[in-house]
Amino acid sequence: MRRNAQINVPHPSLTRLLAIYRLLEQMEHENVKSVSSSELGRVLGFKADSIRKDVSYLGEVGNFGGGYEVLKLKEHIGTNLGLDRKRKACVVGLGRLGTAILNYDDLGENGFLVVAGFDSSINKLETITTSVELFPAHEISEVVKKKGIEIGVIAVPSKAAQETADRLIDGGIRGIINFSPTALKPKNNVMIRNLDLVGECMILSTLLSFEEGADRNETASG
Amino acid sequence: MRRNAQINVPHPSLTRLLAIYRLLEQMEHENVKSVSSSELGRVLGFKADSIRKDVSYLGEVGNFGGGYEVLKLKEHIGTNLGLDRKRKACVVGLGRLGTAILNYDDLGENGFLVVAGFDSSINKLETITTSVELFPAHEISEVVKKKGIEIGVIAVPSKAAQETADRLIDGGIRGIINFSPTALKPKNNVMIRNLDLVGECMILSTLLSFEEGADRNETASG
DNA sequence: TAATGTGAATCGTTTCACAGCG
DNA sequence: CGCTGTGAAACGATTCACATTA
Numbered sequence: 371m372r373r374n375a376q377i378n379v380p381h382p383s384l385t386r387l388l389a390i391y392r393l394l395e396q397m398e399h400e401n402v403k404s405v406s407s408s409e410l411g412r413v414l415g416f417k418a419d420s421i422r423k424d425v426s427y428l429g430e431v432g433n434f435g436g437g438y439e440v441l442k443l444k445e446h447i448g449t450n451l452g453l454d455r456k457r458k459a460c461v462v463g464l465g466r467l468g469t470a471i472l473n474y475d476d477l478g479e480n481g482f483l484v485v486a487g488f489d490s491s492i493n494k495l496e497t498i499t500t501s502v503e504l505f506p507a508h509e510i511s512e513v514v515k516k517k518g519i520e521i522g523v524i525a526v527p528s529k530a531a532q533e534t535a536d537r538l539i540d541g542g543i544r545g546i547i548n549f550s551p552t553a554l555k556p557k558n559n560v561m562i563r564n565l566d567l568v569g570e571c572m573i574l575s576t577l578l579s580f581e582e583g584a585d586r587n588e589t590a591s592g
Numbered sequence: 593m594r595r596n597a598q599i600n601v602p603h604p605s606l607t608r609l610l611a612i613y614r615l616l617e618q619m620e621h622e623n624v625k626s627v628s629s630s631e632l633g634r635v636l637g638f639k640a641d642s643i644r645k646d647v648s649y650l651g652e653v654g655n656f657g658g659g660y661e662v663l664k665l666k667e668h669i670g671t672n673l674g675l676d677r678k679r680k681a682c683v684v685g686l687g688r689l690g691t692a693i694l695n696y697d698d699l700g701e702n703g704f705l706v707v708a709g710f711d712s713s714i715n716k717l718e719t720i721t722t723s724v725e726l727f728p729a730h731e732i733s734e735v736v737k738k739k740g741i742e743i744g745v746i747a748v749p750s751k752a753a754q755e756t757a758d759r760l761i762d763g764g765i766r767g768i769i770n771f772s773p774t775a776l777k778p779k780n781n782v783m784i785r786n787l788d789l790v791g792e793c794m795i796l797s798t799l800l801s802f803e804e805g806a807d808r809n810e811t812a813s814g
Numbered sequence: 815t816a817a818t819g820t821g822a823a824t825c826g827t828t829t830c831a832c833a834g835c836g
Numbered sequence: 837c838g839c840t841g842t843g844a845a846a847c848g849a850t851t852c853a854c855a856t857t858a
Contacts, residue, residue: 379802380827388794389775406839415778418839419829426841434835435838452801453794466692471789473688476750476773482793521796523789528698544803545796547789551698553611556637561799563792567693567745567769570785571704572610572675574743574767577783579674580601581766602849628817640817641851648819656857657817 383424387447389414390421394444406437453481458519460486461502462510462534463526464494467549471523472500482521486513490530510534514541523547524554535562605646609669611636612643616666628659675703680741682708683724684732684756685748686716689771693745694722704743708735712752732756736763745769746776757784 379387390410397405407425408418425431425443428450432438448454459482461471471477472487489495490507498504505513514522514537522538524531524546531550535557538546545561548554551568601609612632619627629647630640647653647665650672654660670676681704683693693699694709711717712729720726727735736744744760746753746768753772757779760768767783770776773790 382827384798385795388791388798391794392773392791393775408839413777414775417829420827422840423828423842430841432840434840436836437839451794451798452804453797455797455801457793457797457800459793466688466695470688470692474789476790477793480790480794482790482797520800521793544800547792547796551614553615553636555635559803561796563796565787565789565792567696567787568698568702568704569610569614570769570787571679571681571699571743572613572673572702573607574769574783574785575675575677575679575704576606576610576673578679578742578766579677581781582674604849630817639851642849644818645820645850652819654818656819657815658858659817 379424379427383420383427384451386414386416386420386424387428387451389416390424391444391447391451391453394440394447397440398444402440404433404437404439405443407432409437456481456483457521458483458485458517459521459523460484460488460510460514460517460519460538461523461525462488462507462538463524463530464489464491464498464504465525468523468525469498469500471525472498472502485517485519488513507534507537510537511541514538514543520544521547523549525549528552601646601649605642605649606673608636608638608642608646609650609673611638612646613666613669613673613675616662616669619662620666624662626655626659626661627665629654631659678703678705679743680705680707680739681743681745682706682710682732682736682739682741683745683747684710684729684760685746685752686711686713686720686726687747690745690747691720691722693747694720694724707739707741710735729756729759732759733763736760736765742766743769745771747771750774 393414407421410421411418428446431443431446461468461484464487472484477484484502487502487504488507488510492506495504495506522543524534526534528550531548531552532554535546535554539557539560543560548562548564551566554562556562615632615636629643632643633640650668653665653668683690683706686709694706699706706724709724709726710729710732714728717726717728742765744765746756748756750772753770753774754776757768757776761779761782765782770784770786773788776784778784
């Protein structure tokens with residue numbers, strides 16, 4: 371029992387389910403007892419239809435006519451998506467961004483334990499004050515292996531990103547969060563998520579350009 | 593002429609085109625003269641087919657039989673996606689993350705000028721050393737309006753995220769990059785991109801759980 | 815021959831519409 | 837009657853297959 375979803379949940383649904391999950395956490399905190407798909411949709415900006423379908427991928431859980439029980443739905447999603455599972459993480463690159471992440475409490479509160487930080491500069495390792503154990507970068511794969519770290523956060527300069535990824539993968543990392551603007555080559559089964567500020571700015575910029583183009587068109591033809 | 597793409601470029605294509613663009617920048621730097629769709633695909637982890645279709649949304653530009661000229665393709669994409677356009681940005685929330693962003697050179701190098709930083713703590717405004725002009729948070733909408741800032745980066749604690757977004761939107765911001773884990777309510781035409789570390793960790797964790805589930809299944813049935 | 819550009823087929827996701835249930 | 841859960845239709849993106857051209 372309590373088996374995880376082998377169910378095929380579409381990726382976009384997964385993203386929405388996680389958003390729903392976190393909203394439910396918040397509602398639980400605020401002592402809200404029940405909620406409907408349309409209410410969830412209104413707050414999160416999704417369609418109610420979509421939410422019902424997303425939720426239903428994980429099996430039935432709602433009350434016909436009476437919406438969802440907040441606590442029950444939260445547990446339901448959490449169990450099915452394996453969010454009850456704690457995972458170890460590490461941060462590579464201890465510049466401003468990296469140290470910010472090292473000390474980011476939200477990670478721990480959500481079951482992600484940062485158990486190691488790495489940097490190539492010994493100097494930095496000695497001057498940073500943190501409760502997380504720090505290591506020189508050349509020990510990455512060794513430490514990842516020894517500690518059973520599953521998630522690696524890359525916060526190094528662009529040039530060092532691929533090498534960092536390689537070391538993490540050597541150590542048996544299973545997922546990477548990449549803050550550098552470098553596109554990492556997919557390798558083994560390692561999952562990669564890119565959190566690239568400049569890239570996101572470019573996407574925004576492009577969408578804005580399109581909007582401007584559309585406006586011009588409407589104005590011209592209107 | 594030189595009109596921006598009113599063309600309907602699918603969102604996923606857009607993301608890939610931007611990745612291609614940045615790779616081309618790098619290749620230009622390395623004096624590579626020409627490149628084929630399959631080479632681009634190999635490096636970026638996309639299928640060659642896909643890349644050709646993406647590029648062709650913007651019109652013909654390649655040489656039949658001889659691939660793409662690096663410089664020409666780069667310019668082609670850049671012009672069509674409006675990447676030649678410079679845009680002003682601001683950062684709200686000057687904790688570790690916010691100050692990291694304030695001083696992140698890559699933004700400027702890619703045409704995104706950070707022209708203001710905001711924080712609710714006057715103390716912080718006085719102690720941070722940066723070349724960017726700093727303001728108290730209550731002046732957000734005023735400064736955004738006055739300076740014509742188009743992109744706002746939110747790096748405040750979760751609780752303050754929605755209020756920050758509201759102020760930015762009041763000032764006429766056009767796009768928001770949200771580093772906080774709060775789902776911002778869509779409003780007006782403002783585009784929102786979420787860069788949420790905890791959320792991404794959860795996505796990874798879920799994908800890993802699924803993988804584990806699949807493994808168990810294979811092992812059990814194999 | 816080698817690679818692009820593109821209609822057509824396929825695949826996956828979202829939306830719709832409504833049956834089913836409290 | 838209100839809201840969930842879900843097949844079916846509609847939509848959008850990817851992949852395929854090939855005609856096209858230096």
